[in-house]
Amino acid sequence: MITYEFSSKERSLKEIATLATLSNGFISVRGDPEVSKSEFGTFVSGVYCYTPIFYRELVNLPRITPIYLTIDGEPFRPISGETIIKLDTLNGIVYYESILESSIGKLKYESSRIVHKTFKGIFAEEFRFRPINFAGRVCIRLPIELSVSNKSVPPQVHVKLFKIVESDSFNDSYLHVRTEDEIYDVYFKMFAESNDLQLRPYSDENEIGFLGCIDVDPNQAIKVAKKVIVAKEKSTLNKYSEIAKKKTYQELLETHTTAWQKEWKQIGLVIEGDIDFARYLYFNTFHLLQMYDDESDVFLLPARGLHGYGYRGHVFWDADIYSLPFYLFFKPSAAKAMLKYRCKCLQAAKEYATKSNFKGARFPWESADDGYEATPRIVPLDLTGSKTVLIETGELEQHITADVAYAVDLYYTFTGDEQFMEECGLKIIFETARFWSSRVKYDQEKNAYVIEDVIGPDEYHVHVNNNFYTNLLAKHNLELGVKYFELSRQKNNWRKIAEGLTSEEEVQNWRRISQKIYLPCLTNGICEEFEGYLQLPDFKVPEGCIGEKCLPEKIRENIPKTRLIKQADVLAGMFLLKEKFNKEIIAQNFDYYFPRTTHASSLSLPMYAAVLAYLGRTEESFKLLKLAASADLGNLYGNVEDGFHVGSAAGVWTAILFGLAGIHIKNERPTLDPKKISNVKMAFNVTIKGQNVRVEL
Amino acid sequence: MITYEFSSKERSLKEIATLATLSNGFISVRGDPEVSKSEFGTFVSGVYCYTPIFYRELVNLPRITPIYLTIDGEPFRPISGETIIKLDTLNGIVYYESILESSIGKLKYESSRIVHKTFKGIFAEEFRFRPINFAGRVCIRLPIELSVSNKSVPPQVHVKLFKIVESDSFNDSYLHVRTEDEIYDVYFKMFAESNDLQLRPYSDENEIGFLGCIDVDPNQAIKVAKKVIVAKEKSTLNKYSEIAKKKTYQELLETHTTAWQKEWKQIGLVIEGDIDFARYLYFNTFHLLQMYDDESDVFLLPARGLHGYGYRGHVFWDADIYSLPFYLFFKPSAAKAMLKYRCKCLQAAKEYATKSNFKGARFPWESADDGYEATPRIVPLDLTGSKTVLIETGELEQHITADVAYAVDLYYTFTGDEQFMEECGLKIIFETARFWSSRVKYDQEKNAYVIEDVIGPDEYHVHVNNNFYTNLLAKHNLELGVKYFELSRQKNNWRKIAEGLTSEEEVQNWRRISQKIYLPCLTNGICEEFEGYLQLPDFKVPEGCIGEKCLPEKIRENIPKTRLIKQADVLAGMFLLKEKFNKEIIAQNFDYYFPRTTHASSLSLPMYAAVLAYLGRTEESFKLLKLAASADLGNLYGNVEDGFHVGSAAGVWTAILFGLAGIHIKNERPTLDPKKISNVKMAFNVTIKGQNVRVEL
Structure with a gap:
């Protein structure tokens, strides 16, 4: 290496x-x-x-x-x-x-x-x-x-x-x-x-x-x-x-290096044809592997790792959506331990839902060891505290709850870990579905359930209604409630658990709502990131620009009033639930949103790279992937000193696994659909449902 | 020594x-x-x-x-x-x-x-x-x-x-x-x-x-x-x-010790008959002398000296009322420099008055180097800031403004420093009088001017109306406005200055208000500390108790709901303006308030000792004085580590100078009325109107 x-x-x-x-x-x-x-x-x-x-x-x-x-x-x-x-x-x-x-x-x-x-x-x-x-x-x-x-x-x-x-x-x-x-x-x-x-x-x-x-x-x-x-x-x-x-x-030193060499051998990562990409990927993989303590039941994975003060060691959706897949396929026990962190925090999430006048469990946008909301609300900018910045994500970025449920389902899908579902997974699925059923509001005019006043993954626009990603994932969360309730009928061990947690009647309600969640998609195929998005003045990011630094000053100061977005939002939703969309729609939305994205979040590039790979635009995908993979070694976001960009590094792997390798479920069985990158060869070993599989691209 | x-x-x-x-x-x-x-x-x-x-x-x-x-x-x-x-x-x-x-x-x-x-x-x-x-x-x-x-x-x-x-x-x-x-x-x-x-x-x-x-x-x-x-x-x-x-x-070392010895010789402090009292007083005097830098124009004297973090180095009324007399008689240039600190802050005080919708100048309850209000408002008690204490003195303890004016008048009275008055003293007198004229409210029922919603020197009772001390000192402040305007007619240099700052008409208004400031004194001679004070449940502090520690728990938790007071309030007013009250009234009020005072402020004992000396109760006075003088060496208030109790140490001197030595103005000339303490002899040199005077008790 x-x-x-x-x-x-x-x-x-x-x-x-x-x-x-x-x-x-x-x-x-x-x-x-x-x-x-x-x-x-x-x-x-x-x-x-x-x-x-x-x-x-x-x-x-x-x-x-x-x-x-x-x-x-x-x-x-x-x-x-x-x-x-x-x-x-x-x-x-x-x-x-x-x-x-x-x-x-x-x-x-x-x-x-x-x-x-x-x-x-x-x-x-x-x-x-x-x-x-x-x-x-x-x-x-x-x-x-x-x-x-x-x-x-x-x-x-x-x-x-x-x-x-x-x-x-x-x-x-x-x-x-x-x-x-x-x-x-x-x-x-x-x-x-x-x-x-x-x-x-x-x-x-x-x-x-x-x-x-x-x-x-x-x-x-x-x-x-x-x-x-x-x-x-x-x-x-x-x-x-x-x-x-x-x-x-x-x-x-000897026992230490032996253990590391064994680990690398297990993963069997080989990259040929692009030495820079190889350097980035080995580096990121090393740091991701470092984060997991296999002696601990619970894997609390801070957004910036244990590498710095960034985000004060708090856990975000990055963990569930961007980081979990890496561990799921390379260290399934780590993925399980990540979800066990959510399990440990479920009681706090239920209290949070109750406190916010909702039902079920609401996971906090940022959390520490105890699972309570840890997002700072007012951050002083000077010594006297006379200048402050107000942070509203804690209150409004609620998709995290659906993200946790998504991760539980993903984990079960690729591990078949019945025990985990019995011990905690089902609880998370049902409690989060219950949260959304209380969070939505019926809108007569739309004849649909709406979700008002949120922040989506694109954090530039706050207090928005019907954010595409949030609504889509909430819908999925409710569907998971239905799916796992139905599954529980076929499994003796699950049935009792499910019946203790919910009821036929409640699940019917989830089904009904999920079918009528409002998704702001237009007849021309573009799904509006949130209601009213397309009424904002348009602006495209200069090509090749990462972050806000190359925006004209006037635009930079007024980003929330434009169509600029911080990171994949509509496209994140479409990629996570790609089976719900045809590729043309995804491509159309990609081509719309990508030029309007600043990538000021390090999660943006990996997700777009994943979408491109899925769409078969492999060369474009690889170009983004390589850029994304350089996040820390290249100090792409200018804040490496605050810690390692865990979600971004793992997100690159998510793009490789689900995008380039094309891991998916076909006829209820996991399968691959590897894409060829010209001049680059990659191979690695993953574990799927307990089986070792060598992936070659 | x-x-x-x-x-x-x-x-x-x-x-x-x-x-x-x-x-x-x-x-x-x-x-x-x-x-x-x-x-x-x-x-x-x-x-x-x-x-x-x-x-x-x-x-x-x-x-x-x-x-x-x-x-x-x-x-x-x-x-x-x-x-x-x-x-x-x-x-x-x-x-x-x-x-x-x-x-x-x-x-x-x-x-x-x-x-x-x-x-x-x-x-x-x-x-x-x-x-x-x-x-x-x-x-x-x-x-x-x-x-x-x-x-x-x-x-x-x-x-x-x-x-x-x-x-x-x-x-x-x-x-x-x-x-x-x-x-x-x-x-x-x-x-x-x-x-x-x-x-x-x-x-x-x-x-x-x-x-x-x-x-x-x-x-x-x-x-x-x-x-x-x-x-x-x-x-x-x-x-x-x-x-x-x-x-x-x-x-x-030699030049240093020579300078100190010269200073002590100048002061000529001799105490005989009570070695403990002598030890306390030399100690306090040393620390008071240490605080003054005669090379600096401005003397900013923090409540806890430069001896610790207590009160963060802020200046309070202690400086003007309790500390200034010591310097006035031993180091007149220091007293002048203390007032120059107030001069330097006058512009900030004017802004403060304007900001609070008043006229003139409002001095802040606590101030630092720049003269703006520095009283903390919300102080966190734990790491998350979920428990806090609200401090209202900054908003409500407004007598400070009259205290500053009192100090200016005192300084002029005992120095005759025309130049200071011309440069700044008159401004402070007029601007503060103007403040009070806008601060009072006419009460039809009482046919008097009232001052509502304040905190008096007794800080246990907040949001009170017509605090005796505040009203009395405000009245005095308005009278000073009148007095100095009238004086300015007799002095060529002053006249132009006074006319630039105020007018005959405005001064008439000050006179009118000052004559009708409401003082809550009863026909039985007791002046109520504030309106409604005597309706509170009564409680007396166990004899010999300093602070709140020896109060029954139930009382301690409900102090503001009782007649307990923290420090001399009515009596402080009466002593500062003793010429307005006959001795019987002062004695009657002393006997009422003293047993109800916890002395939780270190300013309390010196003021009561001063009152007793003035009343001729010399032995009682000396007992209190000695206790007060032990504040730091005896760690009387349990917080010596936070700094030296400047106001208390100087307050002991205030009691000696105005109480025991009986310095006062008679027929417009300073004179002494020394009291004998049995078995104790004291002597020291003071400067009055530029003259050295040896005081012997």
Whole structure:
């Protein structure tokens, strides 16, 4: 596979830190150089805390990576611009190298680090240094840093979301922290390893760790390893401490790389003919694989991964619609665990529906660990809070509820996982159908059920009525209610469950409504994104433009008053439910909406690429796909430092799987319809209904 | 005078840090030990920044004090509980001593520090250490720390209010920071001084400073000094840098202590017969003297000094009513500079009046550097902000405007400073009188002018009508308008000014209103604190109780529904304008209100002590006075860590000056009416109308 080299000459360190994030789905550390201070500590999957503005957010936990070298009390610091960070995606290793300097001399510094793929509680790094032009006593400090906090908005505001419960530097370095809301405990332990010098535990107000000094001559190489255990339970801490104590860094590295190589082999990804595309896709695939902790029942997948603060670690529809297919076909257990996150949050979703005067379950637009609405509503733009921005998606972007139901159905369709449906899947299907039956309103004039006052996937237009995507998915959600109720009649295990959740009468009502949901499609074939859309002034995005930056200023300031859209909306609906539309209609709508899309959301390009592939416009599709796949390596959206674009990276796979590979259900059986991309060959192994299938394009 | 010794065995370090704050009115550093990390950096008088919740607040600037010792990279840390901090109030020096330990050994550490009394830009400290039980290479780091920020509410929230503009560690340690709002620049420079070792400049992400190492034997003493220049202009930085470079710590110390001794001599404070009272009063006087920078035109005096975050560095009525008299009689130029702060804010006060649909000038209840209302309105109590407390004083506690006018008149009365009145004093008098003339409402039934919907000094009762204090001071403010207009007829210089500001007709209106301001006094002599006060259920505070802690829980939760009051309100009014009331009425009201006062405000005891002294109840007065004087040393209000109680400390002096010494105006000439306290003798020198007067009690 491919190793990625990032130089601080070419990119900012904050960008590189996102790209070189290492995770095993449990622990995550950004790729900040360990030899410098950083505001980024450690993320532990699922560890959130109450916070101003954002309800709950991922906690920036103590920083475990630092390695500080000093001479006569003076820090060695990397020469700016000389930092090289390498990410080896085959083995899951980040390498760092730099020249460090002090007023006394320079030294060559190299390190490697891993977040262990199978020993989920273990982070380890090893470093070597040798003086270039001096001899002297170099001191090494290996701290866990306690001074990190969460950067909020405006960026001058920081919130410390954990407190120290216990810290012990007498024997080992032991640390026990607790989130400020007292919900989560996180334990740390550290071990130092070196044949070259003795290291002893120490602590300070802001750190705890190991230190030691050694007299070194020019070119004498010193090697030290730092191993940190991170756990949410003391028993796990002890388990992994035993392992880390017994195993050297080299031994840990071996088991780690073996596990990664095995994983890549399983996936069997081969790309030939387009080296750039290959680089993008391996890179994205690596990061997607990193996000899943197969030891956890529940897979909470933040929109920006565990790679940064972006969206504060919240989960969006991206997870269910854009990311789930990747895991569904490569790691079905991960897809299941993603849905189990929704299951865990079902009670909160029911409360949310009730609170909004609806029935059933309403999933929140953004959610954290507890499943309550976590979308910020008023975000201050300056220190006094006199300038704010109002965010209405939490209230209005309601299609998320249908998206979750869609994902449950997709999962069942391609896994046949009866147990999941019995335990929770049916509940989600019925409760969400029930939500929509209470959310729609009968419109006499239209003789149809309408859904008023929403925001669709195109977030430019707010407070709209009958958004195509929302109405279509809501209709589908109601149909799923009917479908699964009918299925439950044929299955002994399901019947009782279904009858406990709903009734023949209610399901009849769902059927009746679903048949009469209003879809704003015109006789000319164009489906209006929402009622009134086509009455807005028209404008087309300059060709090849991604985002809003190349719009004329006057347009940019008035986007909501034009037909410009942020991302695939009508086309997302049509692609997700393609069996409901003939290809000509889809093509016609594509050609209408695509030129009017700014792609300011990173979810846009993958979805359009998927549509093009489905329409057989393979070359066009591949062109978009490649662009979409470059989102993070190419910093396409200018905000890589905030985290990895999970939905976009997985969306590229969605386009490959459902578009290019043409995975679909035919006569109730999954089948493929692979498309050929000229000059590019791709192959990979997917799992469908428990069967391994090699896909070749 | 007296040296105060604080031990970490007896008090928390945060309390000690307030008590051992050093300032010269320009720079202020709390007494946190320099050998440990601390969240408290440096305050520079007048340097504020926009901030969430509190509008603008004092900026926690880079920390200049730290001295870190390490051995083999390991920090020496003070043995907990073994810290002794001494404050020498005669010489303005803070001494620190402690045993510091590391795993390699212990050392004895001693230091002294000053914030130079005359060289306003210079902070200096000197330390000595000697190993107790080891020999080895000890490294010394003398940083300016950049990582401090302002702790906000809830306390997990921190806001960084300055940014680095430039930092240079090549030659000297030079640092230039700017407040986040780009309003203030602050420059730093550091020098290290030692005959024992060489120190060289260095920098790190979070600090800039000097460092060096030395091999030491047991009992070998090492001495080093750190000098930091702080300035708001580069020219001042250079000026003080030259001085600090040339002068040794010892030389700086000498000029500093000489200046302090001269100041104490000027004041000539002698107290005999009560050593505790003497200790309290010297301590308070030292801190009050520290607050004034005689090089600054404007004296912005925060309620908690430059000693802590309390009230975010905001200025209240405390300054004008409780603190001004101390400065008026001991440092008239300081009293003038305090009023110049109000002058500087007059334009903002006029805008405030206009914005609230009134005329003239309305001073804000809390203000920062710019004079706009800075009272927080909604303060979050938890991380999500779901629990908040509403603060209505900003909107309703309007007596501040009359308090400012009162202070201007007091200042003129005892200084005869014509120039100040011409430049600004008359403007304040007329604009504030104009405010009240628009603020009052004519009440037909009462045939009087009423002031509705206010909060009086007793803040327990909100949205009250005709608060005695407010109405009385408003009446006085209108009378001052009349008085100064009439005075201006007799003075050529004033006449033109007065005629430019108001008119005969307007002043007639002020007179008319002032004569008919409603004062809710009953025929039995008791003046009701506000209309309806006497209809509330009665309750008396258990004798000797300060604060709300000894109230029964049921009462404590319902204070606003009882006759309990927080502090002198009716009595404050009566004392400030004692010539309007006969002593019997004042005595009667004292005996009514005092037992119903919780003294939850630190302003309460001094005012009641003043009243008692005026009434000739000298022994009772002295008892209260002594208690009031112990506010900070005795941590009477439990919140010393938030800063020095300036208004309370100065209020004790107000009680001494106007109460015990009986300073008053008789036949238009200032005169004394000293009271004898049994067994206690006091003497001090005051300045009245430019004349030095020795007061002996």
